[in-house]
Amino acid sequence: MSTTAASPAAAIPASILEKVPRLMDELPKHSKPAALGDKVLSYGTAGFRDNADILGSTFHRMGMLAVLRSKKEHKITGLMVTASHNAAPDNGVKLVDADGGMLAQSWEKYAMQLANANTEKVVEVLDTIIRTEKIDVDQTGNIFIARDTRVSSEHLSELAREGALLLGGNVLDFGLQTTPQLHHFIRMWNHEQYNKGDWASEAGYYNMLVDAFKQLTSGVDQKKLEMRTPLYVDCAHGVGAIQLAKLAKDLGDMLHIEIRNTPEDGELNFECGAEHAQKARKHPAGFSRDADRGKRACSLDGDADRVVFHYFDVQGEWHLLDGDKIACLFAGFFAEKLKTLELASEISLGVVQTAYANGAAYNYLKANNVQVAMAKTGVKYCHHKALDYDIGIYFEANGHGTVMMKDHVVDRLHKMESTLTDEKKKYALANITAAHQLINQAVGDALSDALFVEALLIQHDWSIAQWDAIYQDLPSRQTKVKIADRTVVKTTEDETAATAPEALKAAVESLVASAGPNARAFVRPSGTEDAVRVYAEAETQEGADALALAVAKAVHEHAGGIGDAPSAFVA
Numbered sequence: 001m002s003t004t005a006a007s008p009a010a011a012i013p014a015s016i017l018e019k020v021p022r023l024m025d026e027l028p029k030h031s032k033p034a035a036l037g038d039k040v041l042s043y044g045t046a047g048f049r050d051n052a053d054i055l056g057s058t059f060h061r062m063g064m065l066a067v068l069r070s071k072k073e074h075k076i077t078g079l080m081v082t083a084s085h086n087a088a089p090d091n092g093v094k095l096v097d098a099d100g101g102m103l104a105q106s107w108e109k110y111a112m113q114l115a116n117a118n119t120e121k122v123v124e125v126l127d128t129i130i131r132t133e134k135i136d137v138d139q140t141g142n143i144f145i146a147r148d149t150r151v152s153s154e155h156l157s158e159l160a161r162e163g164a165l166l167l168g169g170n171v172l173d174f175g176l177q178t179t180p181q182l183h184h185f186i187r188m189w190n191h192e193q194y195n196k197g198d199w200a201s202e203a204g205y206y207n208m209l210v211d212a213f214k215q216l217t218s219g220v221d222q223k224k225l226e227m228r229t230p231l232y233v234d235c236a237h238g239v240g241a242i243q244l245a246k247l248a249k250d251l252g253d254m255l256h257i258e259i260r261n262t263p264e265d266g267e268l269n270f271e272c273g274a275e276h277a278q279k280a281r282k283h284p285a286g287f288s289r290d291a292d293r294g295k296r297a298c299s300l301d302g303d304a305d306r307v308v309f310h311y312f313d314v315q316g317e318w319h320l321l322d323g324d325k326i327a328c329l330f331a332g333f334f335a336e337k338l339k340t341l342e343l344a345s346e347i348s349l350g351v352v353q354t355a356y357a358n359g360a361a362y363n364y365l366k367a368n369n370v371q372v373a374m375a376k377t378g379v380k381y382c383h384h385k386a387l388d389y390d391i392g393i394y395f396e397a398n399g400h401g402t403v404m405m406k407d408h409v410v411d412r413l414h415k416m417e418s419t420l421t422d423e424k425k426k427y428a429l430a431n432i433t434a435a436h437q438l439i440n441q442a443v444g445d446a447l448s449d450a451l452f453v454e455a456l457l458i459q460h461d462w463s464i465a466q467w468d469a470i471y472q473d474l475p476s477r478q479t480k481v482k483i484a485d486r487t488v489v490k491t492t493e494d495e496t497a498a499t500a501p502e503a504l505k506a507a508v509e510s511l512v513a514s515a516g517p518n519a520r521a522f523v524r525p526s527g528t529e530d531a532v533r534v535y536a537e538a539e540t541q542e543g544a545d546a547l548a549l550a551v552a553k554a555v556h557e558h559a560g561g562i563g564d565a566p567s568a569f570v571a
């Protein structure tokens with residue numbers, strides 16, 4: 001095959017060393033730390049995550065990979081420095097793709113090959129990626145970087161920047177941002193419709209949210225809004241507190257926000273935040289039964305891409321409103337607007353859940369004629385499945401989720417604008433387009449999701465208890481079991497039933513069958529921890545607890561449990 005100078009193939013060097021001889025000097029300065037030992041780093045559900053001390057080389061190399069991805073796509077890509085809801089000494093990388101979503105799954109293998117390569121093999125891996133993906137290395141590579149508040153984050157983002165510069169990339173470092181903000185910037189800058197607009201910056205992000213919130217609450221008496229009680233936000237001592245303070249300032253009297261658990265007053269994610277509230281089923285530190293009865297509250301996680309709501313009722317009992325309840329609230333809004341606009345048969349609406357969704361949420365959606373689909377655990381699977389619908393809502397029970405509207409739907413709605421005369425329809429249309437503006441289309445976003453929840457509570461004139469009452473969660477229990485090799489546990493595609501080992505499959509089936517009506521249980525190997533997770537639901541809390549423990553014992557017995565059989569729950 002003949003190539004001309006203009007052909008991209010012409011710029012593919014036999015080795016990257018031809019272009020960047022300095023690599024030979026620079027790579028050994030960031031070689032894999034001895035402490036990493038034989039450990040294989042894996043690009044898990046949302047990226048690499050480990051103790052920050054062993055991630056230096058990984059960050060340096062991921063800076064390079066982000067640049068290669070950018071050169072390949074001819075668009076901006078990104079790198080977020082965060083370990084989300086994990087402990088303060090940890091850190092991690094989340095790579096952002098050109099559409100503002102997560103890194104394409106087809107590139108995760110490159111991330112792993114690079115991160116795990118011995119120093120002398122890094123050039124070889126880079127060359128393979130460049131050759132396989134036919135990357136013109138002379139192309140411009142542009143990446144955006146941001147980081148959370150961890151002590152290690154600044155240094156690690158600097159290493160990523162160095163790696164990126166080494167491969168000739170241009171780097172724009174946004175400093176402290178939430179993960180969804182970085183996704184938003186990249187989506188906006190790469191989107192031909194938005195890239196020259198006002199929303200493609202940090203200030204633009206707040207403007208976009210505040211303007212959409214204003215539109216969604218415009219039908220409400222402004223005095224009533226000003227008098228409304230505040231939303232108390234547990235920020236997990238993370239970056240969400242800093243960014244939310246800026247957003248709250250712009251919201252002014254439209255919504256009063258009280259920020260708790262800031263980076264200054266405690267350890268990141270320790271006994272607080274969305275993961276703690278949802279997994280341990282405990283109110284966050286900084287909130288108390290006596291002082292906070294009746295207050296509407298929510299918890300973010302360490303990088304503010306998850307949110308769950310909660311409150312103490314007048315009796316002092318604590319209630320959690322998880323991702324399922326948020327999805328149901330959102331689904332109700334879109335179903336109603338589509339009905340008013342007589343578009344329900346033309347525009348498909350669906351909610352994507354995982355096996356962890358409470359059975360009562362499923363029943364609620366079905367009773368309200370909303371389509372429901374199941375995806376494997378992990379937002380990248382949910383996101384993918386949600387694309388089957390014109391308006392796809394996905395939420396994991398842990399509070400990570402969003403709503404995506406297809407471009408053709410947005411176009412269709414904009415075209416309708418000039419044709420409508422009916423006031424009700426005009427209002428519905430304005431609402432649905434404002435919701436599209438408010439909800440982060442790139443990725444789950446705690447700040448945008450929380451504002452949408454608040455807008456809908458205001459529209460319904462509901463208290464948090466009234467929203468909670470749309471359905472009653474079936475009692476459930478989660479726990480986990482350590483076994484020698486968790487890969488021996490196999491499940492069906494949707495993860496609701498075990499398929500191996502055979503004895504475990506039979507044991508779970510028989511335990512569920514004898515656990516009463518509406519009982520359900522499943523086991524699956526965790527994708528992020530060295531354990532098998534157990535989930536059980538039943539008519540009563542005692543029933544769910546008993547079923548979870550019996551299933552945990554069955555995992556221990558039939559799948560090679562380590563140590564004593566389980567006798568208590570592990571969060």
Ligand SMILES: CC(=O)N[C@H]1[C@@H](OP(=O)(O)O)O[C@H](CO)[C@@H](O)[C@@H]1O
Pocket residue numbers: 045046356377378379396398525526527528529533
């Ligand atoms: C039950 C549960 O909450 N699982 C979490 C957890 O995955 P596991 O594969 O269950 O470890 O971490 C994922 C990444 O944050 C998140 O997407 C998922 O929902």
Ligand SMILES: [Mg+2]
Pocket residue numbers: 084085301302303304305306
């Ligand atoms: Mg997170």
